[in-house]
Amino acid sequence: RRPLSSTHTHHYFPLPPPDHPPTYQPPRRPISPHRHRYRRRRSSGSRSSRGTKNSCMAGVQERQYEEFFGGFYFDEDALSKDISLDGLDKELEEHKNYDVLISILTNGEKQRDMATMVEGNLGHIEQDLIQDYIKDNDSLVLLHDQIHDCDIVLSQIGSLLSGFQVHIRSLSSELRSLHEKSLDLGVRLKNRKLAETKLAAFVEEIVAPPGLVNAIIDGEFLLAGK
Structure with missing residues (x-):
């Protein structure tokens, strides 16, 4: 995961919360994407103190979202467009029979757990392929x-x-x-x-x-x- 910077803005994908969220706290006020322009007009002391406070709040918010949603978010830079959800219902209808998608939407499994499981499976498959190659070397x-x-x-x-x-x-x-x-x-x-x-x-x-x-x-x- 890339660290937070002044040229990148993290937007979290709005997934529905599970039945019993552990520590989910929605943000009180949406953060403006042009907050960097406003910071340039303030004084140096206020800019440093408020910047540290905002970065701490962003870090806490990020950890809360990561703990709740499993780290499922998108990174956008200043030149990227808004994420379009047109055709999402059609794609979900086309892939409704996929076991992975059904498991994610039904059981609320975290994306990080899924990624870890897939990575583990890939590691096992790689080891099996290496063993097969060694076995078939002659x-x-x-x-x-x-x-x-x-x-x-x-x-x-x-x-x-x-x-x-x-x-x-x-x-x-x-x-x-x-x-x-x-x-x-x-x-x-x-x-x-x-x-x-x-x-x-x-x-x-x-x-x-x-x-x-x-x-x-x-x-x-x-x-x-x-």
Whole structure:
């Protein structure tokens, strides 16, 4: 809890008093938030005596509120706005099934006791977590080693994939070259077939028929016999 100062004003949250308040004394007169301005206009002796008296009264009042309400208050500085309670009924209606809120509103438990209980529970939970971590230390070390081994294997696989990618690129260039060669061979084959067609027609025109060949051969033999 922060100490009282001239730049901070403590405003207590208006909680309803329990059935049997121990030493609750409501303030007789509300303290003005601009009391520091009025103190500057007074004399030095009166300012020191009255300031000491007001600080003592504020300390007594704070202890009474703290004993009664369990130290549940808000701190505001000079630049803060007034606390707005708009929508409080709606929030209480939404969280009415929470056990902690029901316990606070029904039994009047003090906030300091609740905070102490929560802090104790957190301490126990922290100790349990530390013990669990110590108990599972070997498993965590083994898991760390396995993760390290997996990282090494993944790095090796990445290297293999990189080499495979380079090999695929070389194969792609070879396939492109083969495709170009196949296109060239296709053009050559097409030209050869075209030349063959034209030459076949020309050869058929210049070739002598078989009868003429036989007549020429037989005529030559007859002339030789005479």
